[in-house]
Each structure stands twice: as structure tokens, then as C-alpha cells.
Amino acid sequence: MTRFSLAALAERAVYLVVLGAIGAEAVASGLSGGSAPPIAEGVAAALTALCLVLLAKGLLGFGPLYAGAPARTWVLSTPADRGRLLRKHLAGAVAAGVGGCLCLGFAFVAVTRLTVAVAPWFAVWAAVGVVVACACVLIQSRYGSVPLVQRGLAVTAWLLAGTAMVADSGLDLVVPVPVALTCAVAAVWLARQRLGTMTRGRLSSGAELATATQASALSLDVTLFWTIVLERRARSLGRVRPAAIHGTRFTALIRADLARIRRTPTALLFWAALLAVPYGAAVTPFLPAIHVVAGFVAVDRLAAGLRVVSRAPALRRALGGSDRELALAHLAIPGVGAVVWSLVTLLVVPGVTPLMAAITTFGALAVVYRVATRPPLDYPTPVIDVGLFGPTPLGLILQLSRGPALLAGLALVQTAVG
Amino acid sequence: MLTVSGLCKSYAGLAVLTDVTFTLFPGEAVAVVGPNGAGKTTLLKCVAGLEEPDSGLVELDGAPLRESDPAVRAAMACLLDDADYFPDLSVVDHLTLYAHAHGTPDVPGTVASVLQELDLPADQLPVTLSSGQRHRLGLASCLVRPRRLLLLDEPEQRLDHAGRSWLADRLTKEKASGTAVLFTSHDPDLIAAVADRQISA
Incomplete structure (x- = not known):
């Protein structure tokens, strides 16, 4: 084994010890009260x-x-x-x-x-x-x-x-x-x-x-996973009553998005169930970070329409208008969901401040938009070594910057001001 | 209306389109013909703005065609091989949404008429449709909205004999109403019935 390999192993061992200690501390803190x-x-x-x-x-x-x-x-x-x-x-x-x-x-x-x-x-x-x-x-x-x-x-x-x-x-x-x-x-x-x-x-x-989950995990892109989940739900529904789609172009798009939410009550259930997460985390010092992460996950459950329309050029062509207008129309329901979710936690969860609720509302919506509209992972990109995980493709770093890294940054901001 | 000049496209050094030039006028139908792999679909994708040509120009009403331009999307109805649907909106929901999104007058009447014409199950979700029904939904989504240019990639595929007859009749009516039609096809009967000119890809 070369000196370089030993140094790399030692470096990763340090990271493992640090992360392990943080995890052990969290477990001990949780059990001791x-x-x-x-x-x-x-x-x-x-x-x-x-x-x-x-x-x-x-x-x-x-x-x-x-x-x-x-x-x-x-x-x-x-x-x-x-x-x-x-x-x-x-x-x-x-x-x-x-x-x-x-x-x-x-x-x-x-x-x-x-x-x-x-x-x-x-x-x-x-x-x-x-x-x-x-x-x-x-x-x-x-x-x-x-x-x-x-x-x-x-x-x-x-x-x-x-x-x-x-x-x-x-x-x-x-x-x-x-x-x-x-x-x-x-x-x-x-x-x-x-x-x-x-x-x-x-x-x-x-x-x-399972295949979609593996592919999503390997590529750090949940799009494939949610596409299959949506298709399975649709298959189990089979037939539906016509949705009340009418009004102007913009309101018709919002009404269609609303119909989609109504037809997938599990998404709404997740959105509501996630209200309990900051409630449970109120006893921990991680409340600000957990609030924003749970807020993102909750709002993301309401953004199926945005994800579909962002990944399907054929749908955008068929619907007409500009890409920006289509994205705005499909952000309306997640936007309302973000406001209501943050407002409820502000009223119910001790420790949630108006500033924290505001950061979660806008931050979660911004991350949902960035994740939904990020381009597919570009594999043939240069590789750079940032130290932590060894040589990493630039495309993967860019992909992370439009998803998990952005959310982590937001959680840090929330913790700093919370 | 649609002008294509000097269009060239190649993949990994293999030329697919070489200096393709033609003009399409309102009320005219042009068929793109050729064997499999000749570049028919690539030509339609370049015209629709899905593929970037290596060189050449595609213009709509005298301006370079940009796929994301709302004016282009309003004028052009496409059925290409990348057709996609909302998994949780039914057939009738899709058509109603497209009609409202494009400002179709008398939406319920138009949607009902297209549904009947194409014999589509209104309340079914797209994932439960057969491949033929899904293709009909793609055609319906083009017909339920106002359009000046129709781009169709092998529209006769997955249609039965009666369906192909209906398609020829419908495209003839489209021409009569002033819509320009650019389509690829392997069906000599459809080409003979609809096309005013042919382009070999």
C-alpha cells in the first residue's frame, strides 16, 4: 500500500470518527433527556x-x-x-x-x-x-x-x-x-x-x-424514484372523475395542479404528518435546521406538477406559454403549502420564531424549485479533488449545489439566526 | 410560413441531414420520406427546436424559430417521439387543460368532439391507456387547440385501418382550414392522400 493510500485512509478515518462522535452524542443526548x-x-x-x-x-x-x-x-x-x-x-x-x-x-x-x-x-x-x-x-x-x-x-x-x-x-x-x-x-x-x-x-x-430507488440513490437524483411512484399511484387509480379545470390560462393550470393534489391524498398526508417533525424536535437544539428540512420535504410533496412539467419538454410545448410562466403556475400550490405549513408550526411549535418560519417558507420553496428544475446529471465533466470524498465529478458537485447542498446551506443559515 | 435553409446535422461524424432546404406554406402538406435511419425524425426535431442543427436556419414567419418562444408554441402543435403526459390527469383533463391553456373557444364542445372523433376513454389516466390509445391522445392534444403548423412524426403508427382513413381525412381538412402540415410517414396511401410535396431525408 502506498504512502498516498495510507494518508487517504487516515484522512477518511478521521472524518468517520468525527461523524461517529457527533452521532453518538446525538443518541446519548436523546436517551438522557x-x-x-x-x-x-x-x-x-x-x-x-x-x-x-x-x-x-x-x-x-x-x-x-x-x-x-x-x-x-x-x-x-x-x-x-x-x-x-x-x-x-x-x-x-x-x-x-x-x-x-x-x-x-x-x-x-x-x-x-x-x-x-x-x-x-x-x-x-x-x-x-x-x-x-x-x-x-x-x-x-x-x-x-x-x-x-x-x-x-x-x-x-x-x-x-x-x-x-x-x-x-x-x-x-x-x-x-x-x-x-x-x-x-x-x-x-x-x-x-x-x-x-x-x-x-x-x-x-x-x-x-426498487430499480428506480437504486438508480436515484446512485445518481443522487430522486426524479426517477418519484416518477415511478407517481405512475404506480396512477395505475392504482385507473379512472378518475373529470377535474374542474376552467378559467384563464393561468388559473386553469393551477386548477389542474390542485386536481392532482386531490387525487394523491398520500402527498397531503405526508405534508400534514411532517408538521409533527418540528413539534418532536422542539426539545432538541436542532430545531431550526430540522424545521427547514422538514419544511422542504413537506413542500416537495406538493410539487409533483412542477417536477413533471420541468422534466418534460413535450408537455411544455403542448401547454404553450413561456417556461417561466409554467413554472410560476406550478409553484402556486407548493407556495401556499409552504406558507400554511410554516404558519401552523409558528402557532403550534414552541421555539419557532416568525423569522424562522419566514426563512423556511421562502427557503423551502426556493430549494423545491431548484431541485425540480435542475438538469439531469452531466457525467462527462472534469473531476476535482475537494479533499473530503476524494476526486469528485464537477457535474455531481453542481447537481448537489441544486439540491442537498443548497438545503444544508439553508439549514446552517436557519441555525445561525435561529 | 416555415422556411428551412441549409440544414445540416451529424452525430459523431455521421452525417444525418445534409443541406436540407424547403419552404412550407399555409394550407400545404409536406411529407418527409425515407427508409429507417434516414433522418426523418431528426429533421422534424430540428424544425421543432428540440435538436440544435450543426448549421442552417429554421424560420417561422420570417423569424428564427426558438422552441421556448410562446409565439412559436402557440402556432406549432407537435406530435413527436418524446410525447409526455401528467400521470395523474385523465384524458379529458389533459385535453381540457390544453384547450384552456391555448384559449380555445367553446372548450367543452371542442373537447367532446375530439374525444368522440378519436374514440378515447375520457376518464382514464394515461398510464392505463394502450400504446395506440396513447398515440391517439397525442393526436387529440394537437387537435384540441388552435394551430397554424402541425408537425407529426409518423402519425399513422399504431392506428388501425379505420384510424388511418380518419387521419388522411383529418389532415386534408387541416390543410383546407389553412394549417400547414409537415409529417413523416411510411404509409404510401397517407402520403398520396395528404402530401402536396415530398422531401427525401
């Missing part, structure tokens, strides 16, 4: 249950077991033991469920300042994750049951969001560790029994989304 008042247990319980439902929805969206086109064509078409082939996939789904639930367990303790025995607490949450993931596999293995369960989960999510608004005291629900672990083992056994019955059709239901 702080000076700020805790969140009511009822509210936290309802929000945690809501996140659990969203986790299940997400897992079902990916399958949770899926096989890409090569595996479907070359492996699953053979008489190979399908149950054995899918064991790794099941392990992946279970790991995702456990990871998600451990985060939920940590968040619950962090925001309620509940005193818990750490090992049993997280053991129960891990068991919940296993049960949720395996239940999703069982649902996937039954013909035609996924859409029905998805609809039920959507209704449950809305009910839980409503409950979070009014709940004040929590349920004293105690699950003994042995019971939780027994349920988890039973769930894994049941799920493994069903692996052999998975058809290629059922395994391909989430492959498109």
Missing part, C-alpha cells in the same frame, strides 16, 4: 404508530420481496428451489423492518424523555420490525391482497394523524420481551413457509420501484 419539556406520550404514541403504518406501506410498495428483470428471466424461470433463493431477500426485508423500528423506538424515547431499560426496549422494537416485515411478506404472497391492505393502511394513517392532534395521554401498553421475541420467531417461520409460493408476478410488483 434535556432541559426542554417532553412531548406528550399520547401524541408521540400516535405519531409512532403512524410511522409504523408508513413503514409497512413502504415495505409493501417494494414488495417487500422483489426480483429484478435478470433474476426473473434467468433464475426464477428455472426449476431452482424458489424458497431457498428468496431467503436472502427475506433477510433484507426483515433488516429494513428492524432498522426502521429501532429508529422509531429511539425517536419515541428521545421526544418523550421516557425512562426505559435500553436492552429490553430496543429488543421489543426489533421484534416489532420483524413482525411487520414478515406480515408484509405474508400479504404479498396472497393473491390480490396488497391493494386492499394498502388502502386500509392509508385510512389508518389518516386516523392516526387525526389522533395525534387530539391525544394527550398515552396507553400503558407493556409487551414482555419473551412474548415479542416469540412473535418475531413465529412470524419469520410463517414468512419462510410462504417463500416457495411466490410467483414471478408477485416478485416483480416492486422491482420497478
Whole structure:
């Protein structure tokens, strides 16, 4: 190994230690409590249950077991033991469920300042994750049951969001560790029994989304992911009643955008659910940064129309007018969403100041616009070395500057003035 | 109305279009013909402003054609191979939106007439349409709005026999109403029925 490689390794080790220490400090701070008042247990319980439902929805969206086109064509078409082939996939789904639930367990303790025995607490949450993931596999293995369960989960999510608004005291629900672990083992056994019955059709239901997620993660561009999500939603809707599109050119564009929002209530649910994030973060010193990031994510859920029209030259040609006018019309609904979201947090969340709300309103809208209108990643660009991550393509840096880096800068500004 | 002069385009040194020159007048239809790979679609993309030619000029009403110019978008209705749709707006929503966006008089009447003419399911979302129905939606989006120039890339594709007859009839009517039509095609019957002139790509 050369001296240069050793120096590069040492440099990255330093970064890892620094970032790891920050993470460990955040976890320790969350578990030990702080000076700020805790969140009511009822509210936290309802929000945690809501996140659990969203986790299940997400897992079902990916399958949770899926096989890409090569595996479907070359492996699953053979008489190979399908149950054995899918064991790794099941392990992946279970790991995702456990990871998600451990985060939920940590968040619950962090925001309620509940005193818990750490090992049993997280053991129960891990068991919940296993049960949720395996239940999703069982649902996937039954013909035609996924859409029905998805609809039920959507209704449950809305009910839980409503409950979070009014709940004040929590349920004293105690699950003994042995019971939780027994349920988890039973769930894994049941799920493994069903692996052999998975058809290629059922395994391909989430492959498109999984491929898009991988591509989006590798290219640091969520456009492909959201395009597939939108198409899947549209496929599940199939037919819709005509939207009330009328008025002048500008109002017709806004009414069409409004119709799109009404047809995808999950986006509105996310927008509303994200109101709880700064509420939960009010007890932490990261409130200003979390406020602006949550604001961006919430407003971005309402900007599907802007994303579509920005990426489709054919649509812009068909709609006529200038690109600026089309972007403005499709910024109207996200703009209103940004104002209302910030206003509600200003009124409800302790610690949110008018200046913080104003920065989030304009900042989130600006980032949403920049992200939606950024050009695709240009691969054949020069590579420069900025030290932190080694040689990096200039195109990737420019891409980041129109998305995550811009948001990070905004979070720093918010923290500085907050 | 549309003037194309000295248009050249090549990809990686391979010449696709070489010194293409023609003029299209209102009420006239010009067919771009040639085998696969001859550059028919590239020519239409250069005319529509989607592709930048290596050299040459495309002018609309005497001014250089710029795709993002609102006046150009108002005059030109295109159906090229990059057709796209809002995934969560139905067929009728798309047509109504296009009609309002371009100031079509009597929007409900025009939309209903085009829907019936093209036999499109009004309440379906584009992702649930067959490829043929999606192509018809593309044609409908051109016909539901005012236009002076129609650019169509192989409009007969995915249409059945009756659909091709309807298309020939419709394009003939477009010419009669003063609309200029520039289209590529592999269908000799459609070319014979509609085109006033042919250009070999």
C-alpha cells in the first residue's frame, strides 16, 4: 500500500470518527433527556404508530420481496428451489423492518424523555420490525391482497394523524420481551413457509420501484424514484372523475395542479404528518435546521406538477406559454403549502420564531424549485479533488449545489439566526 | 410560413441531414420520406427546436424559430417521439387543460368532439391507456387547440385501418382550414392522400 493510500485512509478515518462522535452524542443526548419539556406520550404514541403504518406501506410498495428483470428471466424461470433463493431477500426485508423500528423506538424515547431499560426496549422494537416485515411478506404472497391492505393502511394513517392532534395521554401498553421475541420467531417461520409460493408476478410488483430507488440513490437524483411512484399511484387509480379545470390560462393550470393534489391524498398526508417533525424536535437544539428540512420535504410533496412539467419538454410545448410562466403556475400550490405549513408550526411549535418560519417558507420553496428544475446529471465533466470524498465529478458537485447542498446551506443559515 | 435553409446535422461524424432546404406554406402538406435511419425524425426535431442543427436556419414567419418562444408554441402543435403526459390527469383533463391553456373557444364542445372523433376513454389516466390509445391522445392534444403548423412524426403508427382513413381525412381538412402540415410517414396511401410535396431525408 502506498504512502498516498495510507494518508487517504487516515484522512477518511478521521472524518468517520468525527461523524461517529457527533452521532453518538446525538443518541446519548436523546436517551438522557434535556432541559426542554417532553412531548406528550399520547401524541408521540400516535405519531409512532403512524410511522409504523408508513413503514409497512413502504415495505409493501417494494414488495417487500422483489426480483429484478435478470433474476426473473434467468433464475426464477428455472426449476431452482424458489424458497431457498428468496431467503436472502427475506433477510433484507426483515433488516429494513428492524432498522426502521429501532429508529422509531429511539425517536419515541428521545421526544418523550421516557425512562426505559435500553436492552429490553430496543429488543421489543426489533421484534416489532420483524413482525411487520414478515406480515408484509405474508400479504404479498396472497393473491390480490396488497391493494386492499394498502388502502386500509392509508385510512389508518389518516386516523392516526387525526389522533395525534387530539391525544394527550398515552396507553400503558407493556409487551414482555419473551412474548415479542416469540412473535418475531413465529412470524419469520410463517414468512419462510410462504417463500416457495411466490410467483414471478408477485416478485416483480416492486422491482420497478426498487430499480428506480437504486438508480436515484446512485445518481443522487430522486426524479426517477418519484416518477415511478407517481405512475404506480396512477395505475392504482385507473379512472378518475373529470377535474374542474376552467378559467384563464393561468388559473386553469393551477386548477389542474390542485386536481392532482386531490387525487394523491398520500402527498397531503405526508405534508400534514411532517408538521409533527418540528413539534418532536422542539426539545432538541436542532430545531431550526430540522424545521427547514422538514419544511422542504413537506413542500416537495406538493410539487409533483412542477417536477413533471420541468422534466418534460413535450408537455411544455403542448401547454404553450413561456417556461417561466409554467413554472410560476406550478409553484402556486407548493407556495401556499409552504406558507400554511410554516404558519401552523409558528402557532403550534414552541421555539419557532416568525423569522424562522419566514426563512423556511421562502427557503423551502426556493430549494423545491431548484431541485425540480435542475438538469439531469452531466457525467462527462472534469473531476476535482475537494479533499473530503476524494476526486469528485464537477457535474455531481453542481447537481448537489441544486439540491442537498443548497438545503444544508439553508439549514446552517436557519441555525445561525435561529 | 416555415422556411428551412441549409440544414445540416451529424452525430459523431455521421452525417444525418445534409443541406436540407424547403419552404412550407399555409394550407400545404409536406411529407418527409425515407427508409429507417434516414433522418426523418431528426429533421422534424430540428424544425421543432428540440435538436440544435450543426448549421442552417429554421424560420417561422420570417423569424428564427426558438422552441421556448410562446409565439412559436402557440402556432406549432407537435406530435413527436418524446410525447409526455401528467400521470395523474385523465384524458379529458389533459385535453381540457390544453384547450384552456391555448384559449380555445367553446372548450367543452371542442373537447367532446375530439374525444368522440378519436374514440378515447375520457376518464382514464394515461398510464392505463394502450400504446395506440396513447398515440391517439397525442393526436387529440394537437387537435384540441388552435394551430397554424402541425408537425407529426409518423402519425399513422399504431392506428388501425379505420384510424388511418380518419387521419388522411383529418389532415386534408387541416390543410383546407389553412394549417400547414409537415409529417413523416411510411404509409404510401397517407402520403398520396395528404402530401402536396415530398422531401427525401
